[in-house]
Amino acid sequence: MSQRIVLIHATPLAVAPINDTFKLLWPEVEVSNLLDGALSVDRAKEATLTPRLYQRIDALVDYALSIDAAAVLFTCSAFGAAIEASAQGKTLPVLKPNEAMFEDALGKGRNIVMLATFGPAVKGMEEEFRELAAARQVDATLTSYVVPGARDALNAGNAHLHNQLIVEAAMQHQHADAILLAHFSMEIAYPQVSSAVSCAVLSSPQSAVNKLKRVMN
CATH class of the missing domain: 3.40.50.1860 (Rossmann fold)
Known part of the structure; x- marks a missing residue:
């Protein structure tokens, strides 16, 4: 059975580039996409990552787990510390974009x-x-x-x-x-x-x- 990688996006601009890259470099893997377009909008309003943004990142990882993700890859580079915090204690790979x-x-x-x-x-x-x-x-x-x-x-x-x-x-x-x-x-x-x-x-x-x-x- 194919392993499912869940891609979490904060902007629609990232969706096609990473999906195209998977098709080119690893076409046989199953990829699912989650998009919260408000994340990048709200991040741009804040000088730093807020507790609420940490919570939203963690909720997205939890949702990915609920749909049987074997790994999670975030595609927006503005949430690194929140992704690290969410990854702690998880049993699957949770990768920051960069x-x-x-x-x-x-x-x-x-x-x-x-x-x-x-x-x-x-x-x-x-x-x-x-x-x-x-x-x-x-x-x-x-x-x-x-x-x-x-x-x-x-x-x-x-x-x-x-x-x-x-x-x-x-x-x-x-x-x-x-x-x-x-x-x-x-x-x-x-x-x-x-x-x-x-x-x-x-x-x-x-x-x-x-x-x-x-x-x-």
Whole structure:
């Protein structure tokens, strides 16, 4: 029987990129999608994760358990600490969106650049990276840049402009050992970015799917 992976989304922008990545890299696994579009809206209103947001994340994980999830993958990068808290005590893998990409990045070198399009997610992601690097005793630094206008373009349905802005930003930082595309919604820019720069480019959907395959097989 196929194992069920439940994807939990806080924005519809992440749904297609991660589902397409599963179809490409692990087509035989069963994938189910849960979307709470209000999560990203409410997160953008808060400077930090609130107790209520912690509760909502935990409730989504509990629901995934109730529908027989074998693993849970969150696709929005603005809830890292809440996902960690919910994962404690759970018997199944509960993955933060970027943990696998950060693990991969530590193997690429010391100078890591992360491009983001959703500002409220950046601080928490930087903290996650520093904690992981310290835990693994790797001397690596993460420098983040928010790409102005890219998220607005994607929200307006202009994927071409979204991708163009990300490519232009990436070309300014190809001196890095690796460039990270911070959000699942940025996966659509991956082919163009990886073709435009000389350094390694990592995307969170690809790293996450590959990690789940290793963990669950």
